[in-house]
Amino acid sequence: MRARLILEDGTIYEGTGFGAQGESFGEIVFNTGMTGYQEILTDPSYYGQIVTMTYPLIGNYGVNVDDTESSKPHAFGFVVREAADHPSNWRNMGRLSEYLERNGIIGISGVDTRSLVKKIRQKGTMRAVLTTLDTPLENLQAILRASLPVDQVARVTTPIVYRCPGEGPRIVAMDFGMKAGVLRSLLTRGCDVTVVPAHTSAEEIFAMKPHGVMLSNGPGDPAELPHIVETVRELLGRVPIFGICMGHQLLSLACGAKTKKLKFGHHGANHPVKDLLTGRVYITSQNHEYEVMKESLAGTDLELTHLNQNDGTVEGVRHKFHPAFSVQYHPEARPGPDDSDYLFDRFMDMIEQFQEIVAYGGRRS
Numbered sequence: 001m002r003a004r005l006i007l008e009d010g011t012i013y014e015g016t017g018f019g020a021q022g023e024s025f026g027e028i029v030f031n032t033g034m035t036g037y038q039e040i041l042t043d044p045s046y047y048g049q050i051v052t053m054t055y056p057l058i059g060n061y062g063v064n065v066d067d068t069e070s071s072k073p074h075a076f077g078f079v080v081r082e083a084a085d086h087p088s089n090w091r092n093m094g095r096l097s098e099y100l101e102r103n104g105i106i107g108i109s110g111v112d113t114r115s116l117v118k119k120i121r122q123k124g125t126m127r128a129v130l131t132t133l134d135t136p137l138e139n140l141q142a143i144l145r146a147s148l149p150v151d152q153v154a155r156v157t158t159p160i161v162y163r164c165p166g167e168g169p170r171i172v173a174m175d176f177g178m179k180a181g182v183l184r185s186l187l188t189r190g191c192d193v194t195v196v197p198a199h200t201s202a203e204e205i206f207a208m209k210p211h212g213v214m215l216s217n218g219p220g221d222p223a224e225l226p227h228i229v230e231t232v233r234e235l236l237g238r239v240p241i242f243g244i245c246m247g248h249q250l251l252s253l254a255c256g257a258k259t260k261k262l263k264f265g266h267h268g269a270n271h272p273v274k275d276l277l278t279g280r281v282y283i284t285s286q287n288h289e290y291e292v293m294k295e296s297l298a299g300t301d302l303e304l305t306h307l308n309q310n311d312g313t314v315e316g317v318r319h320k321f322h323p324a325f326s327v328q329y330h331p332e333a334r335p336g337p338d339d340s341d342y343l344f345d346r347f348m349d350m351i352e353q354f355q356e357i358v359a360y361g362g363r364r365s
């Protein structure tokens, strides 16, 4: 089956379709992980994005039921150099091509992904359309001029409140498109987690009497979510907060910092980040297109805590007075190294310390 990938700058890549048939339109990004394709496809933060894998052979260990980060794939398309269709692994339960087909995701193989990634790095993230149909080029170019979906968080957040009981601290997790790994990291620490839709108000959250609030990862532009930024501002100082990726950007915006789009984003499993509090460098898992602007931290009550060692971008902040901190990368990993798992312990310690303050008649009303 013939497939075409057409970029905003007019470049056309011809390849072979694998997975579903049809047409898909989104932003083209690249991920540098050698493995982890199933976690990547099912990470809700990829909603609206067509993902190119830089590693040349994808699909070689098949798919299984454990490597998913949500109930279904969210990426808008998948681009690879070579799709391995004879998987071999003790956990293998099926072929990647069948998995994509079953889930309505269009894949294209046989693409010169090196040239594609070079283009994205030179020109920045672009819109792209991926098709297995014979649609005339003019029509595809018209699709490329259309606007991208807005309020992507609303498309991937949980529609209902649900609870995973535990004996430990009560956490309310605001789901902006939360990866299963975030929930898992809290549950393995015994937390009692209530997951709430993205648009839940601060009042509704306080009614659940949380010991801590988790701000999850999620797709799209954080600056398009002023109502959620306002909610985070209302939570600040009244309950310990830990933000991851989108959660980090929303916490930063709530404290007066600014965000902007990176040229081509960070998507991979080997980004070096320095924890400025300990001086140690960690290899981290990343997936983001936006960043918190370093210069915008001046004049806020946020302190820079983590720095990207490749390009010097902001990777983490903490509030100088309130119990709140966040990181741009993924301490829950999946896929990627779990070097940064300690941040969940830091959150647990923060909750314990805040509880002591509350017990001594501190800040909380």
Ligand SMILES: NC(=O)CC[C@H](N)C(=O)O
Pocket: 045, 216, 217, 218, 219, 220, 221, 222, 244, 245, 246, 247, 287, 288, 289, 290, 291
């Ligand atoms: N993984 C995420 O939470 C991504 C956050 C945001 N959508 C970005 O692209 O920067």
